[in-house]
Amino acid sequence: MLEIRNLNAGYGSFQALFDVSLKVDAGESVAVIGPNGAGKTTLLRVISRLIEVGSGELAMEGRRYNDIAPHEVVSLGIAQVPEGRRLFPRLTVEDNLMMGGFTPAARRHHRERLDFVYSLFPRMKERRLQMAGTMSGGEQQMCAIGRALMSKPKLLLLDEPSAGLAPVIVQSIFELMKRIRAEGYTVLIVEQNIQQVLQVVDRGYLLETGRIRMGGASEELLASDEIRKAYLGV
Amino acid sequence: MEFFDIFLLEAIVNGLLLGGLLALLALGLNLVFGVIDVIWICYAELIMVGMYAIWWMYSVQGAPLWLAFVFGVAIVALLGAALHQFIVRPVLTAEPINQLLVTGGVLFFLQAAATVVFGIEFRNIGIRLPGVNVGELHLSMARLIAFGVALASIVVTYLFLTRTYTGTAIRAISQDREIMPLMGVNASRIYLLTSALGGALAGLAACLLVLQYDIHPAIGLSFGPIAFLICVLGGLGNLVGGFLAAFIFAQFISVGGFVFHLEWGYVLAFLFFIVMMFWKPQGLFARRY
Numbered sequence: 001m002l003e004i005r006n007l008n009a010g011y012g013s014f015q016a017l018f019d020v021s022l023k024v025d026a027g028e029s030v031a032v033i034g035p036n037g038a039g040k041t042t043l044l045r046v047i048s049r050l051i052e053v054g055s056g057e058l059a060m061e062g063r064r065y066n067d068i069a070p071h072e073v074v075s076l077g078i079a080q081v082p083e084g085r086r087l088f089p090r091l092t093v094e095d096n097l098m099m100g101g102f103t104p105a106a107r108r109h110h111r112e113r114l115d116f117v118y119s120l121f122p123r124m125k126e127r128r129l130q131m132a133g134t135m136s137g138g139e140q141q142m143c144a145i146g147r148a149l150m151s152k153p154k155l156l157l158l159d160e161p162s163a164g165l166a167p168v169i170v171q172s173i174f175e176l177m178k179r180i181r182a183e184g185y186t187v188l189i190v191e192q193n194i195q196q197v198l199q200v201v202d203r204g205y206l207l208e209t210g211r212i213r214m215g216g217a218s219e220e221l222l223a224s225d226e227i228r229k230a231y232l233g234v
Numbered sequence: 235m236e237f238f239d240i241f242l243l244e245a246i247v248n249g250l251l252l253g254g255l256l257a258l259l260a261l262g263l264n265l266v267f268g269v270i271d272v273i274w275i276c277y278a279e280l281i282m283v284g285m286y287a288i289w290w291m292y293s294v295q296g297a298p299l300w301l302a303f304v305f306g307v308a309i310v311a312l313l314g315a316a317l318h319q320f321i322v323r324p325v326l327t328a329e330p331i332n333q334l335l336v337t338g339g340v341l342f343f344l345q346a347a348a349t350v351v352f353g354i355e356f357r358n359i360g361i362r363l364p365g366v367n368v369g370e371l372h373l374s375m376a377r378l379i380a381f382g383v384a385l386a387s388i389v390v391t392y393l394f395l396t397r398t399y400t401g402t403a404i405r406a407i408s409q410d411r412e413i414m415p416l417m418g419v420n421a422s423r424i425y426l427l428t429s430a431l432g433g434a435l436a437g438l439a440a441c442l443l444v445l446q447y448d449i450h451p452a453i454g455l456s457f458g459p460i461a462f463l464i465c466v467l468g469g470l471g472n473l474v475g476g477f478l479a480a481f482i483f484a485q486f487i488s489v490g491g492f493v494f495h496l497e498w499g500y501v502l503a504f505l506f507f508i509v510m511m512f513w514k515p516q517g518l519f520a521r522r523y
Contacts, residue, residue, distance in 0.1 A: 072418075090409055
């Protein structure tokens with residue numbers, strides 16, 4: 001579904017990603033793991049076209065999209081839950097969800113999508129008229145995921161969904177990942193919480209200092225000496 | 235004493251009517267600032283251009299009044315969009331002082347251009363609406379119309395901002411501009427639309443003012459500062475705050491002018507503003523929307 005070939009990208013003269021290649025097939029859930037500053041967020045920002053591609057290729061469903069405008073990426077079927085959730089704090093939950101379904105295609109299915117998000121997160125229905133900024137971190141994360149689902153994406157990008165949340169909430173966020181997967185969504189997730197994320201995805205890539213170091217099935221990565229020593233502390 | 239009270243009541247009602255008009259004046263300016271974070275210092279000069287456009291269409295071209303009004307609103311909406319595209323957009327990431335200076339430059343440019351094109355003579359469209367008696371109160375028809383139209387356009391603007399996708403995007407973009415592309419929203423387009431809407435509101439204000447005031451190149455100076463101070467008093471960018479502040483300001487002008495002398499109303503209003511800036515520098519109603 002998503003294919004990235006030999007990608008180089010960065011900010012100004014600072015290069016953050018070096019020759020990155022990865023792909024996500026339809027129905028799969030894939031994680032990009034790695035330490036802070038490895039370039040994980042940059043990678044997702046490039047995929048959503050918030051950052052220019054230096055060289056290399058981005059393709060969605062076989063179609064190269066290196067040069068489209070950032071706001072057109074949603075229409076390709078790619079939605080992102082950004083790092084730190086980034087809800088509109090002084091809009092209600094329902095208005096935030098409305099923004100997630102802004103594209104003309106999504107507007108036609110507004111009611112149906114809203115019902116779907118509310119069935120996934122009944123809490124959001126209870127809070128639909130509350131200002132998003134006044135909710136707890138876990139609720140805000142639900143709202144942010146719901147917002148991304150409003151466009152009925154083919155591919156859902158999640159940037160550090162567990163960051164800044166209490167351990168109990170983190171657990172429930174990963175439970176949620178399983179449910180979203182079960183709904184048939186294709187997911188690309190970026191996480192520092194390596195042990196937990198590898199338990200809910202099919203495959204993973206290890207990104208270090210802007211380069212892909214390893215790639216493989218989740219069990220392989222969990223069993224590999226390199227990851228066990230460097231990241232899992234065993 | 236009883237007859238004194240009637241005049242006081244009349245001053246209060248006139249203040250209320252003026253408040254509606256001032257609220258409309260402040261709305262466009264406040265909307266643009268709240269969303270784009272740039273103050274159009276030349277806002278009242280856009281209104282001046284609108285007044286001339288209406289006068290030209292009605293008095294010079296002989297078009298019907300409604301057509302002249304539509305023309306005036308359209309011209310100023312286009313002018314607002316052009317102001318954004320060619321003047322504000324290049325300085326969007328510049329220092330606020332530069333943004334202020336560049337729109338200040340537009341203020342004097344428009345004033346000078348109007349002088350060149352229309353001369354310094356006072357113009358008017360020659361319509362003088364009659365007075366209306368409501369019980370013992372004697373009120374101006376033009377002011378009643380201005381109040382009604384101003385309130386209606388504020389309500390329509392409010393519904394647009396809260397009930398439509400584009401309106402919600404306008405509110406959203408003021409809170410987090412960077413992630414708008416992730417929503418599929420073209421931020422530049424929303425900015426342009428907001429500017430056109432700000433311009434259209436200025437054009438609407440021009441329609442109402444042209445019924446009450448003569449037109450001259452410097453007319454913007456007689457209500458531009460008031461519109462700006464109302465926005466500051468209400469908390470810059472806070473639409474509801476600006477709305478309430480307009481009515482407070484108008485009562486100072488109207489009742490103050492009645493109790494002392496007409497010109498004293500303005501003195502008191504501006505004095506009130508200065509005192510409020512010491513007490514609540516962020517405005518009476520600081521939070522945005």
